[in-house]
Amino acid sequence: xxxxxxxxxxxxxxxxxxxxxxxxxxxxxxxxxxxxxxxxxxxxxxxxxxxxxxxxxxxxxxxxxxxxxxxxxxxxxxxxxxxxxxxxxxxxxxxxxxxxxxxxxxxxxxxxxxxxxxxxxxxxxxxxxxxxxxxxxxxxxxxxxxxxxxxxxxxxxxxxxxxxxxxxxxxxxxxxxxxxxxxxxxxxxxxxxxxxxxxxxxxxxxxxxxxxxxxxxxxxxxxxxxxxxxxxxxxxxxxxxxxxxxxxxxxxxxxxxxxxxxxxxxxxxxxxxxxxxxxxxxxxxx
Amino acid sequence: xxxxxxxxxxxxxxxxxxxxxxxxxxxxxxxxxxxxxxxxxxxxxxxxxxxxxxxxxxxxxxxxxxxxxxxxxxxxxxxxxxxxxxxxxxxxxxxxxxxxxxxxxxxxxxxxxxxxxxxxxxxxxxxxxxxxxxxxxxxxxxxxxxxxxxxxxxxxxxxxxxxxxxxxxxxxxxxxxxxxxxxxxxxxxxxxxxxxxxxxxxxxxxxxxxxxxxxxxxxxxxxxxxxxxxxxxxxxxxxxxxxxxxxxxxxxx
Numbered sequence: 001x002x003x004x005x006x007x008x009x010x011x012x013x014x015x016x017x018x019x020x021x022x023x024x025x026x027x028x029x030x031x032x033x034x035x036x037x038x039x040x041x042x043x044x045x046x047x048x049x050x051x052x053x054x055x056x057x058x059x060x061x062x063x064x065x066x067x068x069x070x071x072x073x074x075x076x077x078x079x080x081x082x083x084x085x086x087x088x089x090x091x092x093x094x095x096x097x098x099x100x101x102x103x104x105x106x107x108x109x110x111x112x113x114x115x116x117x118x119x120x121x122x123x124x125x126x127x128x129x130x131x132x133x134x135x136x137x138x139x140x141x142x143x144x145x146x147x148x149x150x151x152x153x154x155x156x157x158x159x160x161x162x163x164x165x166x167x168x169x170x171x172x173x174x175x176x177x178x179x180x181x182x183x184x185x186x187x188x189x190x191x192x193x194x195x196x197x198x199x200x201x202x203x204x205x206x207x208x209x210x211x212x213x214x215x216x217x218x219x220x221x222x223x224x225x226x227x228x229x230x231x232x233x234x235x236x237x238x239x240x241x242x243x244x245x246x247x248x249x250x251x252x253x254x255x256x257x258x259x260x261x262x263x264x265x266x267x268x269x270x271x272x273x274x275x276x277x278x279x280x281x282x283x284x285x286x
Numbered sequence: 287x288x289x290x291x292x293x294x295x296x297x298x299x300x301x302x303x304x305x306x307x308x309x310x311x312x313x314x315x316x317x318x319x320x321x322x323x324x325x326x327x328x329x330x331x332x333x334x335x336x337x338x339x340x341x342x343x344x345x346x347x348x349x350x351x352x353x354x355x356x357x358x359x360x361x362x363x364x365x366x367x368x369x370x371x372x373x374x375x376x377x378x379x380x381x382x383x384x385x386x387x388x389x390x391x392x393x394x395x396x397x398x399x400x401x402x403x404x405x406x407x408x409x410x411x412x413x414x415x416x417x418x419x420x421x422x423x424x425x426x427x428x429x430x431x432x433x434x435x436x437x438x439x440x441x442x443x444x445x446x447x448x449x450x451x452x453x454x455x456x457x458x459x460x461x462x463x464x465x466x467x468x469x470x471x472x473x474x475x476x477x478x479x480x481x482x483x484x485x486x487x488x489x490x491x492x493x494x495x496x497x498x499x500x501x502x503x504x505x506x507x508x509x510x511x512x513x514x515x516x517x518x519x520x521x522x523x524x525x526x527x528x529x530x531x532x533x534x535x536x537x538x539x
Contacts, residue, residue, distance in 0.1 A: 062354075067477055
């Protein structure tokens with residue numbers, strides 16, 4: 001699989017997403033034992049060659065997320081090499097297909113600075129690295145008012161301009177696939193829209209971002225929209241979000257897993273599978 | 287990465303660390319380096335069998351064995367020991383401006399803060415020895431609010447702040463109450479539940495300053511009650527901070 005870059009604003013849940021995927025194999029076994037979520041049966045995730053960074057992700061899932069705590073933010077670093085490449089082998093349930101994931105997540109500041117032309121030099125080495133790959137996963141949330149207009153739209157504008165210019169020099173970028181993912185879709189207002197995310201989530205909740213992305217990349221071979229939830233809902237017959245938000249006036253960014261025993265993530269693998277194969281997973285719940 | 291234990295004079299900052307090194311009471315956390323005997327030699331006056339007050343600020347490397355849901359892990363941490371005067375004496379800060387500034391700089395390099403608060407007078411049992419040494423609720427509330435202001439103004443880089451109402455044995459039956467705050471190394475501890483329970487039971491009267499603190503953008507606060515007379519309660523803030531110490535991102539210079 002080509003290397004994937006995961007970008008998105010602060011608090012979108014990029015590292016939580018990766019940590020949950022790293023733990024998904026163990027979680028699938030637990031869910032199979034309890035007879036819940038049959039679609040996870042046969043799912044296996046292994047860290048490649050004892051990749052210590054991916055093992056750190058599993059530790060974060062077990063000792064932090066599952067215990068109802070928040071994953072610490074990824075900090076900007078002085079060199080792109082300091083950000084680990086997480087390497088995971090994922091066996092997809094059902095057809096026996098395998099994803100060989102190599103992914104790097106960027107700090108949220110990188111996406112937020114993308115929209116500020118005078119700050120682009122601060123994230124130059126991240127942009128250079130991003131443009132060495134043609135598989136991007138962009139993770140967004142919509143809980144902050146005006147973010148679509150104030151942060152996302154200018155970020156996409158600059159990013160797509162940069163992509164267009166760079167494609168002249170690097171023809172492989174013409175084959176780009178960008179998966180735009182609405183994270184945290186366990187929230188009651190998003191959950192019903194998860195099945196048609198482009199129509200029912202992005203067009204409605206982030207219309208400016210959707211418009212600029214679709215105008216520049218009209219082909220569904222290059223751009224697709226997804227919905228995912230690292231936490232999921234409490235159960236098949238209980239659509240309450242499995243998330244807890246402290247009632248202390250703190251930000252929605254501080255949500256954490258409510259009950260580790262009901263942990264059933266939704267839609268985490270679908271964007272990765274599409275980025276890898278160009279095809280959609282049959283079961284969008286994966 | 288460092289953890290700093292802060293709190294007013296004689297609240298018991300050093301004794302909490304000493305007690306966590308006591309191997310006979312271990313549940314899920316044990317300080318193994320320095321060992322218990324070494325720490326006792328440093329902190330206990332052999333003639334009186336009492337703790338020696340900390341007079342100067344100092345940093346110590348600690349090695350802790352911690353039982354986490356993902357297995358037993360060994361954690362290296364630094365513990366910054368501080369004299370109580372640093373916290374409850376504005377005069378000390380005035381007389382030692384560069385030491386205070388230097389400390390604040392180092393504080394912001396810490397991963398976590400454990401703030402120990404003594405209980406207020408009205409909370410403790412009437413049979414408590416010398417209750418007049420404790421603050422009244424009004425004075426305690428003012429002090430509590432000052433701590434929150436300190437976190438907002440001077441600790442903006444610290445990711446994890448824990449607030450412990452210490453000496454819980456003075457205001458509750460710690461063995462009974464500890465059942466509300468049980469940790470499970472097989473998973474299933476929900477820190478947010480422990481936080482919510484502690485807040486509702488013991489910090490309810492200071493909800494307003496806490497909400498104000500969050501309105502001003504303050505970092506998440508995790509509340510506990512602690513006592514050196516109940517090892518389970520005493521270990522909780524360290525169990526809470528341990529995964530963050532263990533899984534912190536690599537630092538590059």
